[in-house]
Structures are given as structure tokens and as C-alpha cells.
Amino acid sequence: MSVRQLNRLVPTPDHGRKSMTETNSTVKKLKGKFPSSVSGVETFRDEVNVIVQKKDILEICRFLHSDPDLQYHLLTDLCGVDLFPQTPRFEVVYLLCSMKNKERLRLKARVGEHESISSVESVWKVANWYEREAYDLLGISFENHPDLRRIMMWDGYEGHPLRKDFPVEGPDFDKPFVPEV
Amino acid sequence: MTINMGPQHPATHGVLRVVLELDGEVIVKAIPHPGHLHRGIEKLAESKTYHQAIPLTDRLDYTNAMGNNLAYVLAVEKLLGIEVPKRAQYLRVMMAELQRIAAHLIWLGTHALDIGAMTLIFYNFREREDILRIFEEVAGGRLTPTYLRIGGVSKDLPEGTEEKIKAFVQAFPDHVKEYETLLTKNIIWLKRTKGVGIISKEDAISWGVTGPTLRGSGVNYDVRKVFPYSSYEEFDFDIPIGSVGDVYDRYIVRLREMEWSNAIVEQALERLPKGPIIANDPRITLPPKDDVLQDIAALIRQFKIVSEGVQAPKGEVYASVEASKGELGFYLVGDGSSHPYRFRIRTPSFANLSALPKMIEGNLIADVISVIGSIDIVLGEIDR
Numbered sequence: 001m002s003v004r005q006l007n008r009l010v011p012t013p014d015h016g017r018k019s020m021t022e023t024n025s026t027v028k029k030l031k032g033k034f035p036s037s038v039s040g041v042e043t044f045r046d047e048v049n050v051i052v053q054k055k056d057i058l059e060i061c062r063f064l065h066s067d068p069d070l071q072y073h074l075l076t077d078l079c080g081v082d083l084f085p086q087t088p089r090f091e092v093v094y095l096l097c098s099m100k101n102k103e104r105l106r107l108k109a110r111v112g113e114h115e116s117i118s119s120v121e122s123v124w125k126v127a128n129w130y131e132r133e134a135y136d137l138l139g140i141s142f143e144n145h146p147d148l149r150r151i152m153m154w155d156g157y158e159g160h161p162l163r164k165d166f167p168v169e170g171p172d173f174d175k176p177f178v179p180e181v
Numbered sequence: 182m183t184i185n186m187g188p189q190h191p192a193t194h195g196v197l198r199v200v201l202e203l204d205g206e207v208i209v210k211a212i213p214h215p216g217h218l219h220r221g222i223e224k225l226a227e228s229k230t231y232h233q234a235i236p237l238t239d240r241l242d243y244t245n246a247m248g249n250n251l252a253y254v255l256a257v258e259k260l261l262g263i264e265v266p267k268r269a270q271y272l273r274v275m276m277a278e279l280q281r282i283a284a285h286l287i288w289l290g291t292h293a294l295d296i297g298a299m300t301l302i303f304y305n306f307r308e309r310e311d312i313l314r315i316f317e318e319v320a321g322g323r324l325t326p327t328y329l330r331i332g333g334v335s336k337d338l339p340e341g342t343e344e345k346i347k348a349f350v351q352a353f354p355d356h357v358k359e360y361e362t363l364l365t366k367n368i369i370w371l372k373r374t375k376g377v378g379i380i381s382k383e384d385a386i387s388w389g390v391t392g393p394t395l396r397g398s399g400v401n402y403d404v405r406k407v408f409p410y411s412s413y414e415e416f417d418f419d420i421p422i423g424s425v426g427d428v429y430d431r432y433i434v435r436l437r438e439m440e441w442s443n444a445i446v447e448q449a450l451e452r453l454p455k456g457p458i459i460a461n462d463p464r465i466t467l468p469p470k471d472d473v474l475q476d477i478a479a480l481i482r483q484f485k486i487v488s489e490g491v492q493a494p495k496g497e498v499y500a501s502v503e504a505s506k507g508e509l510g511f512y513l514v515g516d517g518s519s520h521p522y523r524f525r526i527r528t529p530s531f532a533n534l535s536a537l538p539k540m541i542e543g544n545l546i547a548d549v550i551s552v553i554g555s556i557d558i559v560l561g562e563i564d565r
Contacts, residue, residue: 044496045259073386074402077499077527081514095499095512095527099386099400102407104499126389129535137223152216152564161224168228 024048026070026098026105034060047106054092054109058118064096064105065123072096072105075120078130080138084164088112090140094120111140119145137162188217192295192550195560199537199549206545211538215531218564226524230490231257231331234524239325241509241528241562244287247273247280247316248504249562250329255410256500256511257331260493263462267454269333270412275346275449276319276328277411277502278442282353283312284505285439289360292432292554296373301363308356311349318342331491332466333459343450350447357440364432374429378540378552381426388539389532392507393434394556398426404503411502415452416445428555435557465491490519497523506530506557528562 027050031038037060040051052060064072077095094107111117119142120127129151131142136150139160150157159166187198196217202210222241226234238253239246251273258265265273286309290302313323318339320326328335364370380390385398395402403420405413421437423430459466467486472479493515501510507529514523533556540552 045262045498047498049497075389076501076508077510077512077525079512079523079525079527081523093512093525095510099402099407104408106497106499124389125384125387125539126532126535129531150216152219154216161221166224168224 026064026103029067029070030060030064033063047104049106049108051108051110054111054115054117057092057094057107057109058120058123060107061094061120061123070098071100072098074099075124075126075130076104078120078127078134080134080140080162082138082162082164088115090138092117092134092140113139116141116143118143121145136160139163186549188214193553194291194558197534197553197558197560197563201546201549203546206547208541208544208546208549211541211549213534213537215534215560215563218560220565222565223524223526227521230519231493231521232486232490234521235329235331236325236327238526239327241526241565242284242504242506242530242559243324243561244284244559245280245505246325247276247328248284248502249509250327251277251411252500252502252504252509253511254329254331255502256498256513257491257493259498259500260496260513260515261331261465261491262494263332263460263465265333265411265460266457267412268337268456269458269460271449271453272334272338272458273329273411274413274416275446275453276316276334278445278449279312279315279346279349281442281505282439282446283309285435285442286312288435288505288554288557289432292551292557293364293370295550295554296370298363298367298370301360304356304359304363308349308353311345315342315345315349318345330459330466332462333457335459337458343453346446346450350443350450353443354440357436361436365436371429373548373551374432374555375427376425377428377544377548378555379425379427380536380540384539385426385536388536390507390536390556391529391532392503392505392557393431393438394507394533394536396420397423397431397434397555399424404501404508408501410500416448418445428551431555492517492519493521499527501527504529506559506562507533509562526562526565528565530556530558530560530563534558534563 027041034056037053037056042049064070074097076097079093081091083091088110090111092109092111096105119131131145132151134140135148136152137160182203184201186201187193188196198214200212201208222237226237238249241249286305290305293301316326317323320328380398382398382400385395399422401420401422418441421434423434468479468482473483495517497514499510499512501508509529510527512525513521516522541549
């Protein structure tokens with residue numbers, strides 16, 4: 001077998017695709033409670049992704065957190081993905097963990113470049129810093145966030161480094177930044 | 182009064198700046214300002230191939246390089262859908278646990294030093310040196326070993342290393358007792374740590390705290406038990422938890438954790454299976470050097486993998502490990518090319534640090550030092 005043929009043999013991504021989405025009780029509950037908001041469910045490598053409408057994100061998170069059977073008490077991660085040049089441009093990814101059921105769930109919501117999405121800081125405190133990071137590095141804005149400031153870059157920095165149209169070496173790598181003293 | 186603690190301060194363990202609003206000696210408000218060590222690792226990794234990103238992960242939490250390697254290669258392996266040979270899994274567990282001991286030794290030494298107990302750091306660095314020597318023999322590097330590869334590990338144990346690990350494992354429990362004689366019942370230590378920096382169960386979970394800091398508050402959550410990886414389900418170990426959630430509980434949890442890590446290394450060494458140390462998948466792993474020198478197809482394969490990288494399928498995965506500070510996870514989005522489309526690192530210290538104001542507000546300014554020490558932050562992984 002030649003190397004080119006070998007390279008084409010990408011592993012099949014249908015790892016238990018059907019069984020997981022049909023039996024997952026969280027997905028069932030979520031679909032029953034928010035039928036209009038859940039716009040898609042995907043499974044890849046035994047991980048469940050639920051795609052939801054951004055207008056309902058806060059309600060959905062509150063429900064997942066407070067439902068006695070689910071108890072998604074830990075927000076493991078929250079981050080943004082830049083899908084440039086698609087529209088809406090960004091995807092906000094919430095990775096939840098239920099310690100009680102030993103389950104993970106990923107929520108995804110699309111947000112446009114000049115839109116904003118509700119902050120989930122009122123559900124999980126840790127979202128405060130995660131949302132600040134997504135705001136800083138990608139420029140996604142969050143409504144009702146108590147303290148939406150940059151966290152990695154300095155105040156007054158222009159641009160959002162994790163965006164796909166931002167060069168890796170930076171736009172000003174040959175012009176060093178000298179603050180006025 | 183408002184004072185700046187850091188970014189240049191010996192007890193902030195790196196370049197952390199905390200703005201403290203004081204009323205006398207009591208902290209009214211604390212605002213941490215991370216970001217001074219931001220190197221853009223997530224952005225940088227998006228322009229590298231999957232193999233090239235491994236050395237970047239060493240530099241996140243530089244006291245826990247093996248654990249970082251492990252979290253990253255687990256994510257890539259999940260994305261590619263490949264199996265890792267049993268021997269490699271055991272070697273990974275062994276190295277990750279030795280690294281956890283080394284990381285906890287640094288924490289213990291510096292934490293005690295911050296509070297004023299100087300002796301301990303010399304004891305700790307003595308044992309840590311043994312571990313780093315083992316890493317040097319196995320991988321060639323001490324702080325940044327880059328030992329793991331996608332599909333396995335880079336080298337097998339060289340001759341004589343097993344004996345060295347065995348000797349370390351046998352001697353270590355006595356060393357822990359030595360540390361305990363210096364601190365556990367020391368009246369000054371107790372006064373500086375008991376009832377200081379308390380965080381409740383519910384608060385700790387809400388603030389996303391993981392690792393020994395969470396377990397100190399009495400939550401039994403350890404990724405090794407809840408979502409086992411790399412054959413951890415085959416090892417016999419306990420998860421120590423605290424009750425009050427103060428600095429002292431976190432200290433005890435980490436001490437017990439070192440002992441359990443030592444037990445895991447011992448078990449891995451006893452039951453180390455024979456066999457290959459890296460998966461034999463021509464699309465992903467480099468061919469053995471002997472083949473490269475004799476077989477033209479193997480040479481071409483090596484060239485292709487090194488220059489073009491591995492093509493991962495479209496899809497997204499999250500894989501995490503219990504690193505020394507907490508849950509370290511990698512969220513990778515593959516787009517079918519040889520570069521990750523999105524390379525997100527969920528680092529434990531970032532979330533743990535965000536809970537710092539919760540722990541220190543209302544406490545005395547002198548306690549800030551002991552609380553920062555007890556959550557064991559490393560700025561390399563907070564700022565990335």
C-alpha cells in the first residue's frame with residue numbers, strides 16, 4: 001500500500017453514533033423541555049454535542065444545573081470557536097459535567113460577530129473568567145456579565161488574537177509596543 | 182487602602198498581580214490580574230501539526246510536564262481513534278504519577294517556605310532530584326521531557342532504570358513521614374493554616390475548582406476515578422478528601438495523594454506488561470529507526486509524517502486527566518487537515534485562581550500568602 005493510500009485511510013467517525021443520542025436521558029429531557037431550541041444533536045467518539053439556539057442558553061443552563069436527575073453542577077469549560085468566514089461567525093461551547101451521573105455534555109450555540117449571548121455567570125461562578133477570556137481573545141460579548149474586561153491581553157489592546165483573521169505573529173510584531181509613561 | 186501584590190512578588194509563584202483593598206489588615210476586596218505570562222499557546226498550536234504541539238504542552242504547567250503531555254496525546258488519540266498498547270499505558274501512568282509526586286514536592290517546599298518553614302524545601306528538592314534523574318534517563322529531559330508520543334511513548338525504560346524507580350518507591354514513604362514531623366503537628370503551621378481560606382463544597386464546585394483544592398473541601402471528584410483513562414481502573418488507590426476546606430485540609434490531601442501516587446507507581450512497576458511501547462499505525466506513528474535505514478517505504482513514511490503531519494478527521498473531542506493541580510483537559514476541533522482547527526486548553530489553575538477572592542476576602546493580609554500557596558497555582562498554565 002502506498003503512503004498516499006495510507007494517508008487517505010482516515011478512521012471512521014461513526015463511533016456509536018446512533019445508540020448514544022437515542023438513549024441519552026439528558027438529550028431526551030432537553031428535547032422535551034425545549035423542543036424549539038434544540039436544533040441538533042451529534043455524537044462523535046461517544047461524546048454528545050447538543051446544538052441550541054442562543055436566545056435560550058441561560059434557561060437551558062439553569063435547567064441542566066437545577067434538575068434533580070441531571071445536576072450538571074460543574075461547568076468544566078466554556079470557550080469560543082471562530083468559524084470565519086461562516087455566518088454566524090462564532091460558536092460558544094459549554095462543557096458541562098454531572099458529578100452525580102458521571103456524565104459530560106457539550107452545548108453549542110452560534111453567535112454572530114456583532115451579536116451577544118447571555119452570560120451564564122449566574123448559574124456557575126466560574127463562567128465569569130471563561131467568558132472574559134472568550135471576550136478578550138475572540139471578541140464575543142456576553143450580556144449581563146458583571147465584569148466584562150480583558151483578562152489575558154492588556155487594557156487598550158486592539159484586536160482579538162484567537163480570531164482566524166488575526167496573524168499568528170501579530171499585526172505589529174515589527175513595531176514593539178511602548179507604553180507612555 | 183489599596184495595595185498591589187505582585188506581579189513581582191516571591192510568594193505569588195510567578196507573575197501574578199493581585200490588587201487588594203484593605204481595611205486595616207483585613208481584605209475587603211481582592212482582584213487577581215493574570216495574563217503577564219500569556220504566550221498565545223492556543224493560537225500557536227493551531228499553526229502546528231499534531232506532533233509539533235506536544236513540546237508546547239510541557240510548558241503549560243512546567244512542574245507537571247508528563248501529565249500535560251498525557252492529557253494532550255489522549256485527546257489526539259481520541260480524535261484519531263487509535264488504541265495504545267498496554268505497556269505504553271502503564272509507562273504513562275508510572276511517569277504521570279512520579280511527576281505528580283515531583284509537582285507536589287515543589288508545592289510543599291515552596292508553600293512551607295512562603296509561610297516561614299525553610300527546612301522543608303531542601304528535603305523536598307532532594308527527593309525531586311531523584312525523580313528528575315529518572316526522567317532524564319528515560320526521556321532525555323528533566324523539566325520538559327516531551328516523553329509521550331501520539332500512540333505511545335518515545336522510548337522504553339533503559340537498563341537499570343527499573344531498579345532506580347523501585348529504590349525511590351521503597352524509600353519515599355519514610356520521606357513523607359519526615360516531612361510530617363516538621364509540619365503536621367507544628368503549632369506555628371497549625372496556626373497559619375487551620376481555618377484559613379475556607380471554601381465550602383458548593384462554592385468550590387460553582388467556581389469550577391478541581392483537584393486537591395476541591396477535594397480539600399470534601400468533594401470526591403477525581404478524573405482518574407470518575408472518567409478513568411490510560412488503564413487507571415486497573416490500579417488500586419484511594420482518593421483522600423478533607424472536610425473543612427481550609428489550607429490545612431488541602432495540605433493533608435496532597436500529602437496523602439503523594440503516598441497513593443507512590444503506591445500506583447509501585448503497582449505499575451510490578452505489573453508492567455511486556456510488548457510494544459507505541460501503536461503500530463503507519464499513518465500516525467514513526468517507523469522504527471532500523472526500518473528507516475533499510476526500507477525505502479519506511480523512509481518515505483517517516484518523511485511524510487514529519488513534514489506533513491497526521492491528518493485527523495473532522496470532529497471534536499475533549500479528553501482530560503487529573504493533573505497535579507486538578508482537571509487538565511484538551512478540547513480539540515479537527516477539520517480534516519494536519520493542524521487542529523481549535524486547540525483549547527482547560528487548565529485547572531485558571532479556574533482555581535478565579536476562586537481566590539472567595540477564599541481570601543475577610544481574611545488577614547498575611548493569609549493571602551498561605552492561601553495562594555495552598556491552591557498551588559502555576560502561572561504558566563493560567564496565562565498559557
